[in-house]
Amino acid sequence: MMSRNSNSRGGFSLVELIVVIVIAGLVATAIFQILVSNQRIYTAQGESVRGQQTVRGAVEFLATELREISPRGGDILTMESDEIEVRAMRASALVCGRDGSDIFATALAGRIRPGDEVLVYFQEDPDTGNSDFWTTAEVTSESGSEQPQRCGDDPTRRYTLDNFADDSPTAIVDSGSLIRTWETVTYGLITQGGESFVGRIDSDGEEALIGPVEARRGLEFAYLDRNGDVTTDALEVRSIRITVRTLSQARDSGGRAIADSLSVLVTPRN
Known part of the structure; x- marks a missing residue:
């Protein structure tokens, strides 16, 4: 009696390979879409x-x-x-005393220098705010001052103001007035x-x-x-x-x- 040996081969059939490729493609597409979606979210955020x-x-x-x-x-x-x-403020000082055409002031911001055109706050009547106004003037000189002139312990500068736009008397530039430069x-x-x-x-x-x-x-x-x-x-x-x-x-x-x-x-x- 003769016996016949049958040879069996291992591996995947063509159909199985196609299925694997399709599944891999779907997974890759899903991953790509997730990455694109995340990128859009990150960009939007x-x-x-x-x-x-x-x-x-x-x-x-x-x-x-x-x-x-x-x-x-x-x-x-x-x-x-x-x-x-606008006229934007760049430097300012608070007046704390005066001497004729000179004023004593302590710096609030920046530094006021000779040649600067400044705005000066005038107080014509201390009892009312209706007469107060701003006018322009020019700083013709600046120096240090050994007289505190009610500036307390703050450093005090002495300024000479001239060329007032309104020809206003310097005498009304009193303590508490503000002078400032602008651009x-x-x-x-x-x-x-x-x-x-x-x-x-x-x-x-x-x-x-x-x-x-x-x-x-x-x-x-x-x-x-x-x-x-x-x-x-x-x-x-x-x-x-x-x-x-x-x-x-x-x-x-x-x-x-x-x-x-x-x-x-x-x-x-x-």
Whole structure:
């Protein structure tokens, strides 16, 4: 009796190989989609954080600058919905005594030097604020002073003021008055590299400060009077609403462009 040996081969059939390839492709596709989705989420979150930082930084910077101006003192030179030109304070000193045409003052911020044009706060009647006003003058000399002149222990400087714009008598520059230097600055939108930034224009040229922001409505100013109504009279401005908006090219999960905005109401000094 003869026996027949049957040879059996191990391995995968063609159908099994096709199934494995299909499953591997599905798994790879799913992993790729997860990675792409995660990348979009990370990008969206990053753009959202950058947008928040941009609007906060821009609003805080502008609020700090505009809080120091005096609309009633003529510090607002021009005002538009998307830009404002002001006299920005750079150095200041508090008057604590006088001697003829000279005043004694202690520095509050920065340094006032000979040749500086300054704003001087006058008090014509100490009992009422209706007659107080600002006027311009020129510092013709500066020196140290050994006379405290009620400045306490603070370092005291002696300044000679001349060329008053209103020919006002120096005698009414009394203790408690403020003198300050300024520079003319415009705050608005500046285009740089095809993008819009909150920027500053001064005697040194234009400078992009914070951004990018939305191209057309990235920065808006609203000027309000004492009743909270919009005014076009710079002398009647009592508060300024600043609004900053950002708009990113990135999209959120709903396909919407990532945007952020922030508004703040600033009350300048009198």
